[in-house]
Amino acid sequence: xxxxxxxxxxxxxxxxxxxxxxxxxxxxxxxxxxxxxxxxxxxxxxxxxxxxxxxxxxxxxxxxxxxxxxxxxxxxxxxxxxxxxxxxxxxxxxxxxxxxxxxxxxxxxxxxxxxxxxx
Amino acid sequence: xxxxxxxxxxxxxxxxxxxxxxxxxxxxxxxxxxxxxxxxxxxxxxxxxxxxxxxxxxxxxxxxxxxxxxxxxxxxxxxxxxxxxxxxxxxxxxxxxxxxxxxxxxxxx
Numbered sequence: 001x002x003x004x005x006x007x008x009x010x011x012x013x014x015x016x017x018x019x020x021x022x023x024x025x026x027x028x029x030x031x032x033x034x035x036x037x038x039x040x041x042x043x044x045x046x047x048x049x050x051x052x053x054x055x056x057x058x059x060x061x062x063x064x065x066x067x068x069x070x071x072x073x074x075x076x077x078x079x080x081x082x083x084x085x086x087x088x089x090x091x092x093x094x095x096x097x098x099x100x101x102x103x104x105x106x107x108x109x110x111x112x113x114x115x116x117x118x119x
Numbered sequence: 120x121x122x123x124x125x126x127x128x129x130x131x132x133x134x135x136x137x138x139x140x141x142x143x144x145x146x147x148x149x150x151x152x153x154x155x156x157x158x159x160x161x162x163x164x165x166x167x168x169x170x171x172x173x174x175x176x177x178x179x180x181x182x183x184x185x186x187x188x189x190x191x192x193x194x195x196x197x198x199x200x201x202x203x204x205x206x207x208x209x210x211x212x213x214x215x216x217x218x219x220x221x222x223x224x225x226x227x228x
Contacts, residue, residue, distance in 0.1 A: 035217065037164075044222040045156075045164065045207055061216050095163055105154040105209050105217055107175070109163040 002026040004034075004096055004110035011116045012086050019082035020113045022096030029077035030054040033099035035106055036070060036081050040092040050099060051079055086117045122147065123208055123220035130226040136196040139223045141208030143189050147218055151211040153191040155184055158205040158222075167206070168193060195225075203227045 007021040022034065036048040049060040053072040060070070072079040079096055094113050097106035124142040131137040141153065155168035166175050168184035171191065183194045191210075195202055208220040 037219075044205075045209075045219040047217040047219060050217075059215055097164075100169065103211050104152060105169070105211060106156075106164075107166050107169065109165070112163050 002098065002108045004098065004108055006094075006096060006110040006113045009114040009116070011118070013119055014086055014088055014117055016086050016117075017082070017084050018086055018115065019080050020094060020115065022079045022081075022110050024077045024079070024098070027098075030074050033102055034072065034079040035097050035099055036068075036079075037095045037097060037106075038064075038092045039095065039112075045095075048081070048094075050102075052102075053077075053079065086115075088117050088119075090115060091117045122212070122218050123210060125206075125208060125220040125223045127221065128224045128226065130228055131195075131198045132228045133198055133200065135198045136194060137198055137225065138195075139193045139206055139208075139225070141191045141193070141220050143191075143210055143218070145189060146214065147189075147210040147212040148186065148191055149189040150213060153184065153186050154209045155182075155193045156207045156209065158207065160204070164207065198227055200227050 003025045005023045030053050033050045033052050035050040038046045047061050048064045049070050051058045051070045051072050053074045058070050069082045097109040100107050152170045156164040157167045158164045171186040172184045181197050206223045212218050
């Protein structure tokens, strides 16, 4: 069974750093792209970027380029999304999901990680 | 404003057929597959339709998708109370990024 399990909710202050994770199981983690999607409170889904764990090839949406870093550790089948300096506007639910293939969209989703940034 | 345009809301009564539209452009819907996701309150999105009109295992055949040119639509027949959710269309864009519609909130009256 394909599963993506994300790390737990986080509460951070503005300016702090953060790294959240997404662990895949039940399939060949290095053979599928992983995508990250943001959902701000009461809003829709936004595409952030994708990574291919096999070789760490990473593609960012222009809106998120330079704002976050996507990485992966294939030895532990885990992808990451990180911030170096959080802002209040980063408060959102973040989902990881598996791409069917490059040029296609997402099939299996993680449960989401709620990130709250507040002073 | 999303590049893929959906109506913000839709509604229907139990048993009715409801359709949700999604409009894009030649660089996304016009040249790539369309996908539909269902997001029930407080849960992660779930794949409902892939490759324009294919249903993953376990998705009832009450749900169907279609695409024509740069537009697509999701149809739900035999509407049920548990179909009340947010629905998102999505497509790959030739700029090498995925795109989502703004979402449609479906209310079952």
